[in-house]
Amino acid sequence: MTRGPLNAALVLYADGNDAMTHSTIALLRQALEERDATAKCERVHALQLDAGIVDAPRPAAWAPGRPSGLQLVSPRDVPVRGLGTDAGRAALVHAIAHIEFNAINLALDACLRFAGMPEAYYHDWLSVAKDEARHFELLAARMQELGCCYGDLPAHNGLWEAAEKTAHDVLVRMALVPRVLEARGLDVTPGMINRLTEVRDHDTVRALRVILDEEVRHVAIGTHWFRWLCEQRGLAPDATFLRLLAEHDTRIRPPINWSARSAAGFSRDELPADLLPRG
Secondary structure (H helix, E strand, O other): OOOHHHOOOOOOOOOOOHHHHHHHHHHHHHHHHOOOHHHHHHHHHHOOOOHHHHOOOOOOOOOOOOOOOOOEOOHHHOOOOOOOOHHHHHHHHHHHHHHHHHHHHHHHHHHHHOOOOOHHHHHHHHHHHHHHHHHHHHHHHHHHHOOOOOOOOOEOOHHHHHHHHOOOOHHHHHHHHHHHHHHHHHHHHHHHHHHHHHOOOHHHHHHHHHHHHHHHHHHHHHHHHHHHHHHHHOOOHHHHHHHHHHHOOOOOOOOOOHHHHHHOOOOHHHOOHHHOOOO
């Protein structure tokens, strides 16, 4: 299977040294478990992978680090505020920053958890982690301008719970995290951009446009590896995706950003027909 637009030059740090491989795994774990948001981003930006990561021994268990003051609540208990005030916009940016912070952990976990994938898989997901760290930094800077810091407001743990539910199988992870949770960002971000434009918050809009453009590639990476795994296992990708949605009681709801999802590799047969544009 060709990788099409995802082909990229890989920088491999291979010298056959098992100690380096083990160190790479340790550094991935340290970045994942880092609690301080600034330090986590710095660790991620400094990470490089060696070729031995493919079959390197993995630790038995790990947990994502998050700021000690961050209060995790049920999604229904996360406060919703209007965008007409700085406080309301700060709450929205905080919620999106929390998603990006979790996305860093999810990308690192994708590298750390699943051994035996091709080298390109690990480089793809490390590149996603680096993008997500940069996105978080963009939003953290905007939060500061709005008088808020990450951890000041409650947030929910749904993204990491999805990581735990898909920890048993890389195919399920690729189907249900990048292609459901991250793809949801493709669908809803244009609406947020429109609402923020109406209240003239152009600084937040600029950050969200960067994130939206780059998230297409992240979902495309998930699509590529999902379809690659289906090919390896002799599975039909579209039917397998729909089966996994049903098995995990997951629905794709409106709105649908078909142009972004199409660019990220979705087929029309994977999405509800009534949500797709005609033609």
